[in-house]
Amino acid sequence: MTFIGWVQIALFCAVIIAITRPLGGYLTALASGTRTFLSPVLGPVERGIYAMAGIRADAEQGWVGYASAMLVFKLLCFLAAYAMLRLQAGLPLNPMGQSALTPDLAYNTAVSFLTNTNWQSYGGESTMSNASQMVALTVQNFVSAAAGIAIAMAFVRGFARRSAATIGNFWVDLTRITLYGLLPICIVFTLFLVWQGVPQTLGAYVDATTLEGATQSIALGPVASQEAIKMLGTNGGGFFNANSAHPFENPTALVDYLQIISIFALGAALTNMFGRMVGNERQGWAIFAAMGVLFLAGVSVLYWSEAHANPLLTALGMDGSLGNMEGKELRFGIAQTALFSTVTTDASCGAVNAMIESFLPLGGMVPMINIMLGEIIFGGVGSGLYGFLLFAIVAVFVAGLMVGRTPEYLGKKIEAREIKMTMLAILCLPLVMLGFTAIAVVVDAGTSALSTSGPHGFSEALYAYVSAAGNNGSAFAGISANTPFWNTTLGIGMMVGRFFVIIPALAIAGAMARKKTVPASAGTFPTDGPMFVALAVGVILIVGGLTFFPALALGPIVEHFALAAGTVY
Amino acid sequence: MVSHFRPAFVMIVVMTIITGIAYPLAMTGIAGAIFPDQAAGSLISRGGKTVGSSLIGQNFTTPNYFHPRPSATTADPADASKTVPAPYNAANSSGSNLGPTSKALVDRVRDDVAKLRAENPNLPVPGDLVTSSASGLDPHISPQAAAFQIPQVAKARHLSEDAVAALVSANTEAPLLGLLGENRVNVLMLNLALDAASK
Numbered sequence: 001m002t003f004i005g006w007v008q009i010a011l012f013c014a015v016i017i018a019i020t021r022p023l024g025g026y027l028t029a030l031a032s033g034t035r036t037f038l039s040p041v042l043g044p045v046e047r048g049i050y051a052m053a054g055i056r057a058d059a060e061q062g063w064v065g066y067a068s069a070m071l072v073f074k075l076l077c078f079l080a081a082y083a084m085l086r087l088q089a090g091l092p093l094n095p096m097g098q099s100a101l102t103p104d105l106a107y108n109t110a111v112s113f114l115t116n117t118n119w120q121s122y123g124g125e126s127t128m129s130n131a132s133q134m135v136a137l138t139v140q141n142f143v144s145a146a147a148g149i150a151i152a153m154a155f156v157r158g159f160a161r162r163s164a165a166t167i168g169n170f171w172v173d174l175t176r177i178t179l180y181g182l183l184p185i186c187i188v189f190t191l192f193l194v195w196q197g198v199p200q201t202l203g204a205y206v207d208a209t210t211l212e213g214a215t216q217s218i219a220l221g222p223v224a225s226q227e228a229i230k231m232l233g234t235n236g237g238g239f240f241n242a243n244s245a246h247p248f249e250n251p252t253a254l255v256d257y258l259q260i261i262s263i264f265a266l267g268a269a270l271t272n273m274f275g276r277m278v279g280n281e282r283q284g285w286a287i288f289a290a291m292g293v294l295f296l297a298g299v300s301v302l303y304w305s306e307a308h309a310n311p312l313l314t315a316l317g318m319d320g321s322l323g324n325m326e327g328k329e330l331r332f333g334i335a336q337t338a339l340f341s342t343v344t345t346d347a348s349c350g351a352v353n354a355m356i357e358s359f360l361p362l363g364g365m366v367p368m369i370n371i372m373l374g375e376i377i378f379g380g381v382g383s384g385l386y387g388f389l390l391f392a393i394v395a396v397f398v399a400g401l402m403v404g405r406t407p408e409y410l411g412k413k414i415e416a417r418e419i420k421m422t423m424l425a426i427l428c429l430p431l432v433m434l435g436f437t438a439i440a441v442v443v444d445a446g447t448s449a450l451s452t453s454g455p456h457g458f459s460e461a462l463y464a465y466v467s468a469a470g471n472n473g474s475a476f477a478g479i480s481a482n483t484p485f486w487n488t489t490l491g492i493g494m495m496v497g498r499f500f501v502i503i504p505a506l507a508i509a510g511a512m513a514r515k516k517t518v519p520a521s522a523g524t525f526p527t528d529g530p531m532f533v534a535l536a537v538g539v540i541l542i543v544g545g546l547t548f549f550p551a552l553a554l555g556p557i558v559e560h561f562a563l564a565a566g567t568v569y
Numbered sequence: 570m571v572s573h574f575r576p577a578f579v580m581i582v583v584m585t586i587i588t589g590i591a592y593p594l595a596m597t598g599i600a601g602a603i604f605p606d607q608a609a610g611s612l613i614s615r616g617g618k619t620v621g622s623s624l625i626g627q628n629f630t631t632p633n634y635f636h637p638r639p640s641a642t643t644a645d646p647a648d649a650s651k652t653v654p655a656p657y658n659a660a661n662s663s664g665s666n667l668g669p670t671s672k673a674l675v676d677r678v679r680d681d682v683a684k685l686r687a688e689n690p691n692l693p694v695p696g697d698l699v700t701s702s703a704s705g706l707d708p709h710i711s712p713q714a715a716a717f718q719i720p721q722v723a724k725a726r727h728l729s730e731d732a733v734a735a736l737v738s739a740n741t742e743a744p745l746l747g748l749l750g751e752n753r754v755n756v757l758m759l760n761l762a763l764d765a766a767s768k
Contacts, residue, residue: 253750478666
């Protein structure tokens with residue numbers, strides 16, 4: 001670990017804190033439907049979309065209407081993406097003649113992108129046509145991110161309103177977030193990326209003759225436009241197989257740094273939007289602080305772990321001063337690699353600038369734990385906020401039990417139905433993560449995809465389902481998951497992880513909107529101070545963490561001791 | 570539920586047109602006009618021939634050139650006719666994905682350390698020269714890894730070690746503003762400079 005490394009991490013924190021308020025204000029304007037500086041240009045486009053779609057922008061939906069609109073939209077997203085991937089061989093913009101995806105791979109990929117997971121059972125440059133990258137994948141990157149933010153907005157409206165029957169209009173939220181929020185930022189970000197060296201072209205791959213006379217086929221494509229939304233929307237699906245480790249996706253340390261910032265940008269800003277919408281920005285900063293504590297813990301452990309070389313390799317005579325460099329790119333250095341890997345798994349992004357599978361055991365455990373906690377450390381855009389608020393409900397419930405009062409959050413009484421819905425959303429994740437892992441490590445169809453045996457092989461299977469159900473998308477990438485068994489079960493995991501959280505969350509939002517607000521009294525547990533932050537972090541670690549401890553003990557923890565003992569597999 | 574189909578259908582069509590077609594095509598047009606070299610992949614020509622990209626590493630095996638890090642890329646898995654390992658295959662990026670307790674990793678590094686020790690017994694074997702990168706296309710090596718190779722390249726090229734060392738330091742890039750990134754040497758650019766100096 002170096003001083004400059006820690007300075008990079010500290011500067012990152014400062015930048016995120018600095019952008020949270022302004023961006024939060026902008027998102028609040030999008031949620032409330034007020035004019036923005038882009039309205040003169042985009043207003044006509046927005047109104048044109050509503051006219052074509054037959055949407056009345058002022059007609060709001062209750063939670064059932066909001067949820068069913070989202071589900072119908074997701075169904076059509078699936079059909080559109082699936083059709084594109086199955087038909088790509090015969091469609092234009094396929095200069096390398098990529099063939100159609102198999103049914104199970106097309107299903108897995110379509111589900112993966114519409115749930116904002118971006119798990120990739122394929123390698124981009126050897127599978128996808130340019131048309132598929134643009135029309136199937138980039139589109140889903142935009143709308144799955146926008147849908148996530150929309151649901152967070154609806155959820156927050158539930159707390160912000162009193163005695164209300166509606167929580168917003170899904171179509172309006174989706175349109176405004178995409179047009180005014182994601183698209184303008186991505187246009188600027190894309191041009192920055194190209195300036196730094198990220199390609200943006202529609203031509204075929206280029207054959208170069210190397211200095212030693214061999215032929216090197218260099219994969220190219222419309223990379224920058226996809227890269228921008230991939231990071232900003234916490235999607236994480238790489239244009240290339242190596243994702244943000246590929247020099248064309250991430251050519252410089254500066255690009256790397258901005259990619260890391262863009263992963264957290266909207267998730268952090270949403271905490272401020274929450275505070276503004278419930279009328280007290282301190283409520284947002286309390287959430288920000290709880291997330292920040294968990295982030296700092298993760299990045300510190302990961303940086304410490306990877307700054308050390310693998311002891312089995314230094315014993316062979318390798319100089320270990322660069323740290324654990326297997327599966328890492330030289331230009332980023334260890335500090336930025338640790339920062340990227342922590343941030344991408346705190347948020348449900350899943351882009352990687354290093355191969356997580358090659359981290360030392362405790363280093364590889366950090367991303368796994370980040371996802372297991374429920375993707376609530378800033379989290380995926382939107383999903384991080386509503387995911388965290390579910391834990392906040394549990395936290396005030398626990399506080400209420402301790403003092404024997406009906407729990408309240410933001411003046412709303414938390415009652416039995418809300419707690420049931422919250423626990424449903426929280427418990428479905430360990431169920432699919434651990435349940436599918438248990439199956440996969442005992443059936444041949446599961447184990448045959450693993451690249452190694454022993455605890456590391458177990459970690460590979462566990463990470464896959466944790467990543468899928470957490471809607472993260474990163475992997476212990478040695479796994480050969482492009483098989484019907486893995487594509488199917490991972491696809492189910494992704495859908496459960498997305499919709500079995502969203503639907504209970506929206507049900508809670510609907511119930512909350514309908515409630516009256518209880519005025520704060522001396523007995524009210526304050527949710528904007530350090531006591532709440534500590535309680536929320538404790539609940540997240542105990543509820544989220546302890547569930548997974550036995551599985552972690554079988555995987556990375558055993559491997560840590562195996563490494564110390566010099567055992568190899 | 571049924572009433573949602575029209576807005577859902579219009580929305581997916583409009584969003585596809587805006588974010589899936591207009592946005593990437595407009596970006597391709599603008600990027601190609603403002604940053605034509607970068608948009609096309611930062612390709613490098615020498616004598617009218619494309620010899621690679623300044624961002625993508627390439628494989629070097631002869632003692633005339635500085636060598637890059639080990640690469641774990643393979644031939645296209647979909648193309649069974651190509652079964653040989655293909656390091657620095659820029660059409661199929663990949664890391665080794667070998668875990669820290671992998672026997673394959675330990676065996677590979679043991680062999681590579683032995684080979685490098687025979688080439689230069691005087692310096693410690695740099696970590697990046699025996700570990701494969703995440704993309705398999707890392708264009709850089711550390712300054713230590715370049716220094717390690719100077720004696721061998723100088724001997725093969727009949728140049729003085731000082732002359733080669735000067736080329737290395739001319740091709741060493743520092744962190745941006747002393748803060749972001751690492752000290753690094755672009756292997757392809759260094760080898761191009763070597764060729765130019767040897768003529």
